[in-house]
Amino acid sequence: MLKQTEGSRAVAEAVALCRPEVICAYPISPQTHIVEALGEMVKDGSLAPCEFINVESEFAAMSVAIGSSCAGARTYTATASQGLLYMVEAVYNASGLGLPIVMTVANRAIGAPINIWNDHSDALSQRDSGWLQLFAETNQEALDLHIQAFRLGEELSLPVMVCMDGFILTHAYERVDMPTQAQVDAYLPPFEPRQVLDPAEPVSIGAMVGPEAFMEVRYLAHAKQMEALKLIPGYANEFREIFGRDSGGLCHTYRADDAETIVVAMGSVLGTIKDTVDQMRDAGHKIGVLGITLFRPFPIQQVRDALHNAKRVVVLEKSLAVGLGGILATNVRMALSALPIDVYTVVAGLGGRPITRRSLHALFRKAEQDEIDAVSFLDLNRDAVDKQLARERAHRRTGPAAEAMLRDLGVVAAKLA
């Protein structure tokens, strides 16, 4: 059914259609509206049977999720930014134990400096945690991916993180096609856990494992993730048959067939990139797009297949590997090993910095001429950076850098342009 609604509300309703039995969460922007809506549904009885557990922290949220998943309950939680970091020890335990928890990460920057706006630093900090990671381009895809996440996670006994851009998607009001309960029931079978804490058949979960078997247990986690690469296309096909639309999958090209330059990105910025590429295509430029939906496991072969005919690849990413450059770009480079293709890393949109079509146009035109650096920062205010660097060369006690920069810029309180 088509409805005009907030992205968070759409995701909450999709999660409810998946019949979760335990939802535990701690509020943090920009995720809060999702669990608020689910909390209301549990309270008014429209989502039943389901227990909504208010916890005292994100660490508790993931710990409760681990407990309920061990007990065989379909379990959901959501978080963002510092909240995700606070639960990290339990995040690794959830995947190490093989518990198919589904968690939304409403992507937000990580402090310091504290910042509530969108980038991908939070989810990408957990790229090696053993969770599957899916990135939504639109709110429709965000709600669809949650339905696929339960199916995929429960089949593999692995937890799944569904990442959606904070505010940009979570707080936007737009039209989505909300599935029916019958469709979701046809797609998502009841949770049949591989392991369950059952007093009638007692087991222990979480044994200490020494050097004799630790490598093998970890290898199993890797092997299971790689299995996801084989399962996901089939699940996406099945999804199309039941729901009548394409959603999910590994990665998707757009106007890339004869492209000399291909832009790679994840999440909602793909919409702006496609609008920009349409304009450039109309003007005769051979440019295309590759959107990555599945970041973990990383679809190395599919990315290589999509890019191998390009002359150059521009990876536009909302994350920064400090001291190296890009995170997504590093993964893309691995997929392109030994191919004679230039890969440019462009760090963009950190902490909610707008990524405009105007800036993308200029960037892509320069990239086509190979006039950009191997690693660059879109719309970086170089003057502001140089001023602070000069100050630090001249004086010892220059004080806190973030405050100095705000003072230079004449900003009284941080805001979006």
Next chain:
Amino acid sequence: MIEIRMHGRGGQGTVLAAAMLAKALVAEGRHAVAVPSFGFERRGAPVAAFLRVDDKPIRRMTNIYEPHCVLCIDPTVGRAVNVFEGLQPGGTLVQTTARGLDDLQMPDTVGRVGLCDAVALAMGIFRRPITNTLMLGAFARTTGLVSLEALEEAVRGAEFRDAGLAQNLEAVRRGFEATTVHELTHAEAA
């Protein structure tokens, strides 16, 4: 694609108005995306919300920097932020004000102006200066992009309580009726 930027102050319901307007536009068969901007907003601080309207699905989710229309639901927000920034030539301004057209200063990019003394009307209806639904009526009158009936339906679909619903339905209608629309000749046609 038509891009609309809404200006108000925290607590006036700018974001809710954008969501209701999007709903009304969608009910009339358009595609609409409302994107609120979020900052450290608090009651009284300037806020903005963005709305895109098109006949086909909308892909870009960015803030709006070059709007075709600016809707100001607060009479003084223009003192705190440049509400005309990036306005396309021949653009539309919908403004709540007690003043007349001749007393307003605006750049040459403005081609059409809709004026509505929404604060005075709000004091009569709500006994508080809540102007968001009044200015949705003013927007419909000025732009013709959405019908009064679709707006009323969107207000009914919002979570107003009984008395609040009746007041807001009245506000949309009064805003529509009380708005004067002026075509300015100095601007180029867009």
